[in-house]
Amino acid sequence: MIRVLLVSPSSGTRRALEHVVAQDPGLVIVGASDSLESLDGVIDQSRPEVIVLDPGPESHLPLPVLLKHGPSRKATPLVVLLEDLESEVGARALRAGARAALPHTASPKEIHAAIRAAAAGLASLPAAVAMTVLDGKSNDGARAPVDTGDHTLTPREGEILTLLGEGLVNKQIGVRLGISEHTVKTHLAAIYEKLDASNRAEAVATGLRRGLIML
Template sequence: MKTERVTVVVADDHPLFRDAVSAALKRRPEFDLVGAYADGRQALDAIREHRPAVAVLDVQMPELSGHDVLNAVRRDELGTRVVLLSANLDSDSVYQAIANGASAYLSKDATQERVCDAVMSVARGDVVLSAEVQTGLATEVQARAAAGRTLLSPREQEILALTASGMSAPDIGRQLHLSPATVKTHLKSLYEKLGVSDRAAAVAEGMRRGLLE
């Protein structure tokens, strides 16, 4: 049975790098290179037209950055998995990329073989991070979790956890020996700190920030 080839779009504003990655993909029989483009706008147009399995994008590009294209792919539910390449391995950039749905983040120093292997891995549903970004990403996650924990007071943290367990404000009050009005005041405060307006959103945001186990 003939194996279906993985369709790929490449975008990078540096011709030599773009051509090198494109040539490496063409040499591998498992890939079908749909097109190679010089800016993010062209790349996004091609993704919308061809719906490739994978897009290999430089983070810094004219018109639209790799992050901009990633966000559009996710927003419009285009289904293409995104591999980001960057000379800048800033941990915040990596964190934002992975949080926004990137399937891989690699250094532009990665070999052509490594890039091709990453494309195949993400086509199978894996997430790939080059060794250079893993430590920085772990540090960023830990720092953000710590910042989130200090965002809420110990009492607000406690009330958020009880809210997540399904308890109502009166139930929480009885559990903590607080009046319902006091509980509501704490809830209002933690809603404001988390930037939400109701219990469900507070729990969801608390989970996203690592405030709830």
């Protein structure tokens, strides 16, 4: 059973999310919150494996603001439901630390799949949005800005980034590749620097956007 915490300032939205999540027997709701500010306390009590956030009217705010809830939240995978999910918004959500960004029109099956993927350490976007992100274009067809710096990953770094996208932790990556956990950490530091990422979610999101990995 995957433990899910629901967060939305709207009681109606929370009830709707409860109904959706309850349709999957493999998911269990361990709590609900109407406040982003008090989220850390709720997390400490409910110990969720995934947080589903529907910010409602606050969805117009910059995603880094919505996703900044302190050290406890950073360790918990986050699925965000947004009013207007454009490709660049979805990419920013992943870079800001979310594991998935979905539109409010997402079906229960899509929400269930996103929760399960987040719990497994995977990042996900709707197919149409993901293709746009991978192609490096915005919705108006314009090519997204490309950093011309030398950020080329070595073959080994590419392997590790792919395994990050699959949700493996350092020890598992080391076993899979036949290298020590210390060596994995060294490669991760290089990956973060080259991709200008501060955590795994950002690295995977950037890898997706640049077409370095496919999930």
